[in-house]
Amino acid sequence: MLELILEAGWVAKLVLLVLFVASVASWAVIAFKWIEYRRAEADTEDFLEAYIERPPEGAFDVAKRCGGSPLAAMYAAGYRELAQLLKLQGTDGDVTLEQVELVLRRVRWVKTSEAHRLERGLAFLATTGSSAPFIGLFGTVIGIMSAFQDIGAAGSASLAVVAPGIAEALVATAAGLAAAIPAVIAYNYANARMVQMLERIEDFQLEQGEALRQAASRVQ
Secondary structure, X not given: XXXXXXXXXXXXXHHHHHHHHHHHHHXXXXXXXXXXXXHHHHHHHHHHHHHHHOOHHHHHHHHHHOOOOHHHHHHHHHHHHHHHHHHHHOOOOOOOHHHHHHHHHHHHHHHHHHHHHHHOOHHXXXXXXXXXXXXXXXXXHHHHHHHHHHHHXXXXXXXXXXXHHHHHHHHHHHHHHHHHHHHHHHHHHXXXXXXXXXXXXXXXXHHHHHHHHHHHHHHO
C-alpha cells in the first residue's frame, strides 16, 4: 500500500492528502463529541436529581457545577435572571407574570445557544461522510486515465501492464471509504444522542415555564 501511494501521480497524492486530513479531523471531532455528550448526560442526571429533591437554591448550586448539562445552564440562567429582576424591583420574593416572561425569554436564548453547542461539529462529520467517497472516486478516475495512458505508451494490455496502474487508482477509492465510513457512523450515532438531549431540553423548558407561571398565578 505504501509503495502504491509513493508511486502515485501528484493528483492522486493530493487527493490522498486531503482525505487523510479529513479523516484525522473527523476522528478528532468524533472524540470531542463523545466526551461532550457523555459529560452532558452525566451532568444532566446529577442536576435533575438535585432539581427534584432540593429547593431552588440547592438546585442552583448544583447547576453551577454541572457545566456540561444544557438543562443546568437553562436553569442557572433563569435563576440568575429572576434573582436580578427581584433585586432591581425590590420585591419580597413574589413573582409576577411580567417577570416570568422576561425569565423565560432569557431561558429560550440559552436553550438556543445550548442546542447550537450540541450540534457543533456534526455538520463536518456529515460533510466528510458524504464527500469523501466522491473525492476518492475523483482520484481513482484520474489514476485510471493515467493508467490507460501508460498502457497506450507501452503498446500492451497485458495484466502486468494494467494491474499496477489500476491498483494505484483504487487506493484513492479505498482512502475515501476509510474516511467516510467512520464519519457516517459517528454522525448517525451522535445525531441520535443529540435528538434525545434536545427532547429533554424541550420538556424541561416547558416544565420550568409552567412552574414559574404557577408561582406567579398564586401571587396574583
